[in-house]
Amino acid sequence: MKKKPSPVLWRKKSRFQKIELIRDRKGILMKLNGWPQVHSHEEVLYHENVSTVPMMLARKVDRCVVLGGGDGLAARNMLRFKGVKSLTLVELDPGVIEMCSRQPDFAALNEGVLTDPRLKVITGDAIAWFLNARGKFDVIINDIETAFTNQPRKLTLDLHFRLFRAMAEKLAPGGVAVVTVPDDFDQNVLKGFFAEYGDMLPPEKRAVFRGTKDVFVRSRVLLGSIFPQSLQWTLRFPILGPHASYYLGHDPMKKFHRFPVPPPRYVKRDFLRTTLR
DSSP states (O other), X not given: OOOOOOOXXXXXXXXXXXXXXXXXXXXXXXXETTEEEEXXXXXXXXXXXXXXXXXXXXXXXXXXEEEEOTTXXXXXXXXXXXXXXXXXXXXXXXXXXXXXXHSHHHHHHTTTGGGOTTEEEEESOHHHHHHHOOSOEEEEEEEXXXXXXXXSSOOOHHHHHHHHHHHHHTEEEXXXXXXXXXXXXXXXXXXXXXXXXXXXXXXHHHHHHHTOOOHHHHHHHHHTTTOSEEEEEEEEETTTEEEEEEEEESSOOOSOOOOOSSOOSSOOTTHHHHTOO
């Protein structure tokens, strides 16, 4: 028996990519250029991983930013915390903002956060915006998607490194930055980083990088050349695949300072001791 195609809830082509939202038997799935990006069945765990944990770890949450994240789901979680005075989201593609704010099923998923007056939404190049941003941020979520999106300029190794250096420089004392890496991240980018900047690492870290092809291990080694403190939470999603989130800072991250309302589903009070490493 021929399988019926999944109902299409939204399909438009923007300047940067084809944006699709379909309904399957488990929920709704957003695709960019045909690649799964968000699934309602997995997104609660994914966004607790990406955005809830850093908000709990940061000493303060006065000024926060999401680079990318036009689906609004990271911002939704961040606004569940008291004390947020400023939250900015910078998304390249206005087509993503349109779909995620106007399509009823998706707007229900992100709880209408993209039209919430507490959130400042900027459409444009998130890297350029952040490199020019002034002041310090308490939480920096790097949710920039380079694999599925036609970027306005080539993301060179130098530009990647400038972004990570800027994240370190603009992170407030006690702040937390997040970088999330999929297991299919381009090994050539990691090798290029190592070739260009590996001499910043101590010999034992260089040996670890050379001794493995594991994307997650290599990513943590390289991020450790920029941020002195890091924790990692690795998850394997059935639809989106394995991802590792790195929580990065200048100061040790030893406790949770706050919990959101409603409380997280997957992050419990003993989480630092039992899960993050």
